[in-house]
Amino acid sequence: MKFGAGFATTLRSLRLKNKQLAAGDGNQGMDMTWVTGRIAVGGGIWNEENMAAVARAGISHVIDMQIEFDDTPLAEPFGIEVFWNPVDDDFQPKKAEVFQRGVEFAIDALDQAGSKLYIHCAAGVHRAPMMALALLCALGWKLNDAIRLIETRRPQADFADVYVRSVEKFLQGYAASRR
Numbered sequence: 221m222k223f224g225a226g227f228a229t230t231l232r233s234l235r236l237k238n239k240q241l242a243a244g245d246g247n248q249g250m251d252m253t254w255v256t257g258r259i260a261v262g263g264g265i266w267n268e269e270n271m272a273a274v275a276r277a278g279i280s281h282v283i284d285m286q287i288e289f290d291d292t293p294l295a296e297p298f299g300i301e302v303f304w305n306p307v308d309d310d311f312q313p314k315k316a317e318v319f320q321r322g323v324e325f326a327i328d329a330l331d332q333a334g335s336k337l338y339i340h341c342a343a344g345v346h347r348a349p350m351m352a353l354a355l356l357c358a359l360g361w362k363l364n365d366a367i368r369l370i371e372t373r374r375p376q377a378d379f380a381d382v383y384v385r386s387v388e389k390f391l392q393g394y395a396a397s398r399r
Contacts, residue, residue, distance in 0.1 A: 285347040
């Protein structure tokens with residue numbers, strides 16, 4: 221898969237805009253936004269230095285939504301558990317299984333005392349917020365409240381209608397399976 225210069229420029233721009241983490245917190249190079257006290261959303265990790273920043277932030281588990289890169293080898297030296305759940309950012313409907321797998325991993329992770337979860341894609345704009353939305357709703361949040369929370373904490377999050385509909389479809393099946 222090839223990405224043009226526009227993609228790289230957009231990615232750099234998003235990283236520069238998201239300076240929500242305070243200097244000195246050990247995450248200066250990471251595009252990571254805490255949505256809750258234990259769930260963060262952001263862009264790609266890409267290298268060992270950034271994975272070290274993720275580890276310093278106390279992240280114990282990662283849901284990697286990007287199709288572009290699997291973080292598993294980068295995470296192993298830090299003892300971080302990665303679930304690679306790759307989906308294309310193609311503005312097409314996403315299968316419920318994508319959300320089901322991610323939610324199951326996340327709930328198992330969050331059941332562990334002291335765990336923290338980082339959900340990311342390449343830029344932290346579409347796929348990671350989409351997965352975070354599915355997770356928050358599975359945890360009991362109302363859809364619109366979860367969207368507002370994510371958008372408030374991470375203003376660059378963009379909830380494309382097709383992705384929100386995909387999450388809603390997943391949630392219908394998820395709710396039915398929980399009865």
